[in-house]
Every structure is written in C-alpha cells, then in structure tokens.
Amino acid sequence: GQNIDQPTEMTATEGAIVQINCTYQTSGFNGLFWYQQHAGEAPTFLSYNVLDGLEEKGRFSSFLSRSKGYSYLLLKELQMKDSASYLCAVKDSNYQLIWGAGTKLIIKP
Amino acid sequence: DAMVIQNPRYQVTQFGKPVTLSCSQTLNHNVMYWYQQKSSQAPKLLFHYYDKDFNNEADTPDNFQSRRPNTSFCFLDIRSPGLGDAAMYLCATSKQGAGANVLTFGAGSRLTVL
Numbered sequence: 001g002q003n004i005d006q007p008t009e010m011t012a013t014e015g016a017i018v019q020i021n022c023t024y025q026t027s028g029f030n031g032l033f034w035y036q037q038h039a040g041e042a043p044t045f046l047s048y049n050v051l052d053g054l055e056e057k058g059r060f061s062s063f064l065s066r067s068k069g070y071s072y073l074l075l076k077e078l079q080m081k082d083s084a085s086y087l088c089a090v091k092d093s094n095y096q097l098i099w100g101a102g103t104k105l106i107i108k109p
Numbered sequence: 110d111a112m113v114i115q116n117p118r119y120q121v122t123q124f125g126k127p128v129t130l131s132c133s134q135t136l137n138h139n140v141m142y143w144y145q146q147k148s149s150q151a152p153k154l155l156f157h158y159y160d161k162d163f164n165n166e167a168d169t170p171d172n173f174q175s176r177r178p179n180t181s182f183c184f185l186d187i188r189s190p191g192l193g194d195a196a197m198y199l200c201a202t203s204k205q206g207a208g209a210n211v212l213t214f215g216a217g218s219r220l221t222v223l
Contacts, residue, residue: 042214
C-alpha cells in the first residue's frame with residue numbers, strides 16, 4: 001500500500017527553527033508537495049520538490065531525498081502565525097496525490 | 110483575483126436530508142477535485158474531473174454524487190447524510206499533466222449533521 005508518515009504534533013518557540021519530517025512509500029514518484037493548513041481553513045501551497053536537494057523560499061525550505069523516500073520542511077525565524085498543520089503529499093506514478101495526515105505545529109512565545 | 114469559491118462555508122443538515130455543496134473557479138483549470146477532510150486526518154479524494162471526464166474513487170460511497178455542468182462549476186451532492194459524513198469538504202483545481210500542477214483550494218464547506 002501507499003503510505004506517508006509525518007509526526008502528529010510538534011512544538012517550537014517563536015524565533016526558533018523547526019524541521020518537519022516526511023517519509024513516503026508510494027508506487028512511483030512524480031513530485032512531493034508541502035501545504036500549510038490553518039485550523040478550519042483550506043490548505044495553501046508552500047513548496048514542490050521533484051529532484052533531490054534543497055529548495056529555499058524565504059523563511060521556508062524543503063529538502064528531498066528520493067533514494068531514502070524522505071523529505072523535510074524547514075521553517076526559520078518562527079512566527080506565531082506559523083502555527084498550523086503542515087501536510088506532505090506525494091504524486092505517484094499515476095499522478096495521483098497521496099496525502100499525509102499532517103503535522104500540527106504549535107508555536108509558543 | 111482568480112480563485113476557487115465554495116458555498117456555503119457552513120452547512121447544517123439533519124440526518125438523511127440531502128445536501129448540495131457548490132464550487133466555482135475563475136482559474137480556467139481543467140481539473141477539479143472534491144476532497145473530504147475530517148479533523149486531524151489527511152484529505153480524502155472523493156472525485157475528480159479532467160474536463161468533463163468524471164473519475165470516481167473506488168472507495169467513495171454511493172451516497173456521494175457529483176456534477177460538473179461546465180468548466181467553471183462543480184457540485185457535490187450528498188443524498189442521505191449520516192453522522193459519519195460530518196467533515197470539511199474541500200474543492201480544488203489544477204492544470205492537467207506532468208509537472209507541479211499545484212492544487213488551488215477553495216475555503217471549504219464545513220458540514221454538520223444533526
């Protein structure tokens with residue numbers, strides 16, 4: 001079966017750095033996405049990785065290792081508004097998105 | 110601004126009373142999706158359309174139906190809602206094909222079943 005694993009919940013301090021990991025086992029790979037979802041709202045796109053390496057976009061970076069079936073989302077200079085769930089999703093060989101359950105990130109002052 | 114709009118944002122219905130949720134888009138994307146998301150769970154794909162080509166996920170209950178009368182609009186019909194159907198229903202759009210094809214989501218319709 002296809003599977004995406006992420007930690008259920010993480011806590012970090014305002015101004016700090018946090019890394020959210022995602023491991024996947026899918027039938028084929030055509031890209032990995034990270035979405036941010038605030039409570040009661042729809043997911044919004046953060047990043048896309050299809051090749052190995054690090055993609056940086058402002059305070060957020062995403063890393064991919066296809067050989068390890070592994071990605072992480074790195075958030076720097078954390079702000080209170082970063083409190084949200086972070087969803088990892090992989091596009092499989094049929095271009096279908098397989099979603100993780102999300103990591104709830106709690107930011108403390 | 111180009112966007113995906115869902116109505117209503119909040120829907121309360123009684124057990125067994127049909128509900129229709131709507132989605133409209135101004136992005137001119139040819140792919141539209143309906144997801145069901147329960148608290149702290151992954152979004153679950155119910156249906157998707159490539160243009161008018163309808164694709165039903167194998168485990169989507171018959172209680173759920175969908176219509177896409179044109180490129181811009183899509184509807185989700187829940188014929189006889191049960192307590193287990195209480196969830197957030199998310200409409201999303203994307204372009205078709207290889208590449209990133211990022212999903213753009215509407216704000217969602219939260220369904221409560223009494």
